[in-house]
Amino acid sequence: SDASDWAHSALPSLSQLDALQRCLICKDILQVPVITSCNHAFCLLCIRQHLQIDSSCPLCKSEQFESNLKRVILLEELVACYRALRPDLLRLLQRDGAGSDGPSSKNGSPKRDQHVQTDLASCPARCPTPDSSGPTETRATEVVEISDDDSGMNTVQCPVCGKHMDPKHLQESHIEYCLRGEQEPRRTRVARPLKTPASERKRGISLFFQVEKRVRASPPPRLSEPVDHLLFYFNQAHKRRHDAKRLPKIDFSSLSTAKVKEKLAALRLSTLGSRDQLELRYNQYYLFYNANMDLNRPATELELRQKLHQWEKSHQSFLAPRATSTIYGDDLKSRSLADKDFPVRSWLKRYKSEFRALARAARASHKTRL
Incomplete structure (x- = not known):
């Protein structure tokens, strides 16, 4: 979905309302919106992942810290309400817009x-x-x-x-x-x-006057119960536990691999894989778990582990096998450039010859054009 979906509807100005409810990082409708100290709103998971790489606001570039993020329950319920109404509202306005431009009936009006x-x-x-x-x-x-x-x-x-x-x-x-x-x-x-x-x-x-034949109709499909956002905001939000224990950030340099596996096992997470994979697994689950605690309707730990499993299946670090026969091996290919601990010098040293070859080819093509 995109804010431009409203452009051809009967009320195109709704695109502004749609755009204001989207996260600048993921471009999707806000999920668990939080406010930074500079009063900008982002998805909780998006801004936490961003602050692990860059400690500045993506919008105004002011310095930000994870401890300064604040939830806004009212905004979360407004966004959830809009997300639920958006498909029906868009369908109605697009249909009305098409009907107003269409031809009239023979008498001049429908x-x-x-x-x-x-x-x-x-x-x-x-x-x-x-x-x-x-x-x-x-x-x-x-x-x-x-x-x-x-x-x-x-x-x-x-x-x-x-x-x-x-x-x-x-x-x-x-x-x-x-x-x-x-x-x-x-x-x-x-x-x-x-x-x-x-x-x-x-x-x-x-x-x-004919006797009507009774046909047993199939029962209508069960729809999910409608969510009462007003009831939740005024009556249920204060019942959430605020003393629940969050997962701590771990300094892996001070822990052995056995200790890391022990912590993963305590969370009922997989202990298979290399040291880097174990650290990635814990860090990602740390984000999922702590972000889930801020949800108005949190998921279960089983659902979080399933979400982590899906993330691992799509993450390159868990797909490509890592070579350990050399100092660098193929480890660099599976590392993200956005990683805070990315070995920049090792990368430059390994691909220096390729960089120089590309530079020479670029200069040669530039001279031929002149």
């Missing part, structure tokens, strides 16, 4: 916008049934809510009051009010002359 007053006084409550030998009948009658697709709809005559209407409406509600002598609750109606062949009218009446 049928649902036609409001014709019916002169009910001109027709008595019990109109006599016309001769069935006549091919057609033209009458000004009340018809309930005729939609755009009802032009070919068959109508039937009520055997009590003589009014013409949709068979389904007659059978479901009208006949009960009519038999009791009560006036049916008034609904939005569209009046227009109807020309109904006598044969079609007879067939509609016969269908009305």
Whole structure:
């Protein structure tokens, strides 16, 4: 999704509201928004990962610290509410925008916008049934809510009051009010002359008195319970535990590999892999775990471990095998340039010849152009 989705809707200015609720780092709608000391909002996980590499605000470049990040529960609920409403709101506004630009009906406006007053006084409550030998009948009658697709709809005559209407409406509600002598609750109606062949009218009446076959409909799919953001903000947010223990940041240089594995095992995490992989695993789980504690609706530890497993499957450091036969081996290929401990000198020394070859090729191509 993108803020430009609103450009072709009936309300394109909503793109500003959409853009304001997006994280500058991941470009997605805010997840667990936090405010920095410079009053800029980011996703909690995004800004924590950023501050591990660069201790400045991505927007204004002011110095920031992880301890200065503050949650805003109201903003989180507003964003969650917008995220839930966005698909339906976008669909409605795009449909309305397309409908306003589309061609009108033959009468100059859609049928649902036609409001014709019916002169009910001109027709008595019990109109006599016309001769069935006549091919057609033209009458000004009340018809309930005729939609755009009802032009070919068959109508039937009520055997009590003589009014013409949709068979389904007659059978479901009208006949009960009519038999009791009560006036049916008034609904939005569209009046227009109807020309109904006598044969079609007879067939509609016969269908009305047929016994309806009961078909057991399949139960509707269960939808997730709607989230009441107001109820949560005013009644549930204060019930969250604020004394829960967070995972500590570990100084791996002071720990042996056995100790690192012991800490991973205590968290029920995998202890397989090289030393670097063990450290990456703990650091990433440290981010997931502490960010999850700030969620209004936190995930379980099992879900966090599954999320970590998915992260490892997509992370290059866990995909490429690491060579240990040389000092550097293939370890540099699987390291990220954004890593705080990236060995820049080793990288330059290893690829110096390739850099020089590329520089010579660039100079040569520049001279040929001149």
